[in-house]
Amino acid sequence: MTLQIRSIEEYHAAYQRAVDHPEEFWAEQAETFQWRKPWSKVLDWNFEGPDINWFVGGKLNITENCLDRHLATRGDQVAILWEANDPEAPNRSFTYRQLHAEVCKAANALKANGIQKGDRVCFYMPMVPELAIGILASARIGAIHSVVFAGFSAHSLSDRIKDSECKMVITSDFNSRGAKYIPVKKVVDEALNMGCDSVKTVLVYQCANEMIPMQSGRDKWWHDEVNPQSAECPATEMDSEDMLFILYTSGSTGKPKGVVHTCGGYMVYTCYSFRNVFQIQDGDMYWCTADIGWITGHSYIVYGPLLAGATSIMFEGVPTYPNAGRFWEICDKHQVTHFYTAPTAIRALQAQGDSWVEKHSLSSIKVLGSVGEPINEEAWRWYHEKIGHSKAPIVDTWWQTETGGILISPLAGITPLKPCYATLPLPGVQPCLTTSEGKEIEGNNVEGLLCMKFPWPSILRTTYGDHERCRQTYFSPIKGMYFTGDGARRDKDGYYRIIGRVDDVINVSGHRLGTAEVENAINQHPGVVESAVVGYPHDIKGQGIYAYVITTDPVSDEDKFRKEVMDVVSKEIGPIAKPDKIQIVSGLPKTRSGKIMRRILRKVAEGDVSNLGDVSTLLNPEVVEEIKTGAA
Ligand code: 6R9
Numbered sequence: 001m002t003l004q005i006r007s008i009e010e011y012h013a014a015y016q017r018a019v020d021h022p023e024e025f026w027a028e029q030a031e032t033f034q035w036r037k038p039w040s041k042v043l044d045w046n047f048e049g050p051d052i053n054w055f056v057g058g059k060l061n062i063t064e065n066c067l068d069r070h071l072a073t074r075g076d077q078v079a080i081l082w083e084a085n086d087p088e089a090p091n092r093s094f095t096y097r098q099l100h101a102e103v104c105k106a107a108n109a110l111k112a113n114g115i116q117k118g119d120r121v122c123f124y125m126p127m128v129p130e131l132a133i134g135i136l137a138s139a140r141i142g143a144i145h146s147v148v149f150a151g152f153s154a155h156s157l158s159d160r161i162k163d164s165e166c167k168m169v170i171t172s173d174f175n176s177r178g179a180k181y182i183p184v185k186k187v188v189d190e191a192l193n194m195g196c197d198s199v200k201t202v203l204v205y206q207c208a209n210e211m212i213p214m215q216s217g218r219d220k221w222w223h224d225e226v227n228p229q230s231a232e233c234p235a236t237e238m239d240s241e242d243m244l245f246i247l248y249t250s251g252s253t254g255k256p257k258g259v260v261h262t263c264g265g266y267m268v269y270t271c272y273s274f275r276n277v278f279q280i281q282d283g284d285m286y287w288c289t290a291d292i293g294w295i296t297g298h299s300y301i302v303y304g305p306l307l308a309g310a311t312s313i314m315f316e317g318v319p320t321y322p323n324a325g326r327f328w329e330i331c332d333k334h335q336v337t338h339f340y341t342a343p344t345a346i347r348a349l350q351a352q353g354d355s356w357v358e359k360h361s362l363s364s365i366k367v368l369g370s371v372g373e374p375i376n377e378e379a380w381r382w383y384h385e386k387i388g389h390s391k392a393p394i395v396d397t398w399w400q401t402e403t404g405g406i407l408i409s410p411l412a413g414i415t416p417l418k419p420c421y422a423t424l425p426l427p428g429v430q431p432c433l434t435t436s437e438g439k440e441i442e443g444n445n446v447e448g449l450l451c452m453k454f455p456w457p458s459i460l461r462t463t464y465g466d467h468e469r470c471r472q473t474y475f476s477p478i479k480g481m482y483f484t485g486d487g488a489r490r491d492k493d494g495y496y497r498i499i500g501r502v503d504d505v506i507n508v509s510g511h512r513l514g515t516a517e518v519e520n521a522i523n524q525h526p527g528v529v530e531s532a533v534v535g536y537p538h539d540i541k542g543q544g545i546y547a548y549v550i551t552t553d554p555v556s557d558e559d560k561f562r563k564e565v566m567d568v569v570s571k572e573i574g575p576i577a578k579p580d581k582i583q584i585v586s587g588l589p590k591t592r593s594g595k596i597m598r599r600i601l602r603k604v605a606e607g608d609v610s611n612l613g614d615v616s617t618l619l620n621p622e623v624v625e626e627i628k629t630g631a632a
Helices: 008-020 022-030 062-074 096-112 127-139 154-163 185-190 221-225 263-278 295-307 324-334 343-349 376-388 469-477 515-524 558-572 598-606 623-630
Strands: 039-044 051-056 078-083 092-095 120-124 145-146 169-174 172-178 181-183 201-203 219-221 243-249 259-261 286-288 311-314 339-342 367-370 394-397 431-434 447-453 482-490 497-501 505-508 511-514 529-536 542-551 581-585
Touching: 008 022, 022 039, 022 263, 051 263, 062 078, 062 096, 062 127, 062 263, 062 343, 078 096, 078 127, 078 598, 092 096, 096 221, 120 172, 127 145, 127 243, 127 295, 145 469, 154 185, 154 558, 169 185, 172 185, 181 185, 181 482, 185 201, 201 221, 201 394, 219 221, 243 263, 243 295, 259 263, 259 469, 259 497, 263 295, 263 367, 263 394, 286 295, 311 515, 324 339, 343 376, 343 469, 343 542, 367 376, 376 394, 431 482, 447 497, 469 482, 497 505, 505 515, 505 542, 511 515, 515 542, 515 558, 529 598, 542 598, 558 581, 581 623, 598 623
Parallel strands: 078 311, 120 145, 120 169, 145 243, 169 201, 201 219, 286 311, 286 339, 339 367, 367 394, 542 581
Antiparallel strands: 039 051, 078 092, 172 181, 243 259, 431 447, 447 482, 482 497, 505 511, 529 542
């Protein structure tokens, strides 16, 4: 097993060793896995390309390390325990041996349907075990999975399928989420009607007992394809740097980009970070409430926990169904020891009152985790006191889709905590703060752009089909470094506090959305000439979406218009991107070069109009007054 640090002294020693001898440090971690062929060089890199290669020449299959490797010692231990949306429905659990068999069957079914090494397979599925089984099956035969969160619209799905030319889509008939019953396959049909010629097969996992249209020749039932298959499937040998998966995420400009992770480095880092941050022990019950449609689900529901031989709970539903006590009920029911969720969920549940928590003992909880956005002090304290009974440490884990795993976080029970601080980098991670000109800011009690000076094994390798975009987004803003897009503060003790995005990315309930993406969607409404979107502080979501819209004609029924705009956005991107506030304006504040002054729009959205700074250099200073008085 990879290193597990046990004390703060060990942490500091490991940190120093990883700085002084990174190749030696990471070789030691990597040696604990099963490789078909050892690497010839640990690391070969430059950030200019970027061209980053870990465990060069090494051959492996990540699923042998998630599954086969554990059969002798943990074959009968539960690997995945699934809790349905409906609290009355039975649980489903898979031991490592059973999961191995299911993954092999699904892998054989993919092969039987023409999927080969290097092919892309898209997943658009609810949180059922078959999603985890499916992505592992894809990895087993060397196919590349691209999971699209099942809340995205047909349009978003179609863009993602086209961008990576997926050969197969794996989906389900329906999705039960809370009180909602969503026809998932219908969305896939719509997406495929938008010209996804690469897709040859759609595998449909059956969740309900209803007839749905199946296109003959293309659509097949999961059970028909998977059940008859053999439970043995040899794993395909992969190069350490072969692609493992693509996951789309939003940036400041343009369409979402497909972040690419590769086999060897991602395997080593997700296991290492999982073990150290959560301090998992045998017998623990670990539950991450994320959706597998996001990176947190990939790294810390599926890969990290399975690589580490842990038991991972997977939940189909939502925190408030059938009531706001559901999370805590599940914690007691399964004696959860490690609970990992997002600040937006914590705030939403806190707002429902303590009585929902007090009904449950929560005595099994040893470690709490937070991820996705900065956690505010009030939520941190509530989480600590009410859920952790002031005993369980909170690991506030900072990381990104692009980083593959947690980079800055306390190690549970080891790193002294400070509310709202992600605290210290993991050994092997070298953060720094810079000015916007790229000059490193040394010392403590400082603030700047958060960058990384040195690669870690699960850093993104490229953005699918567009390496130049990867370079421009992450490696050229600050020369010689990986630029995160976040601003951070380093306090007197060297602890990091993440302030938030410094680019045009809005973080709504932990979901990343680009302002340009939302604006493009709004502009699809025939009555809209132009729009500008900014984030503003929101009590539950962290950030809400505030849209300024110029219309073609005067709007008589503003409520109706707002609803139409929201529907358009829902249809174009998905319900998560719906603006919370829409203000109709006659113009947008622009510089003489035609750039929208978002700083002003942000201030108005925040309700802070007292100090808008100098607006006299604007092309149209008069609109500022109008925008101020008409604030939504
Ligand atoms: C894992 C994940 C990444 C962005 C990131 C930052 C924000 C994530 C955070 C956090 C403060 C934390 N973020 N964790 N901010 N404290 N503990 O969320 O990936 O969806 O790519 O989002 O989320 O702004 O840059 P992703």
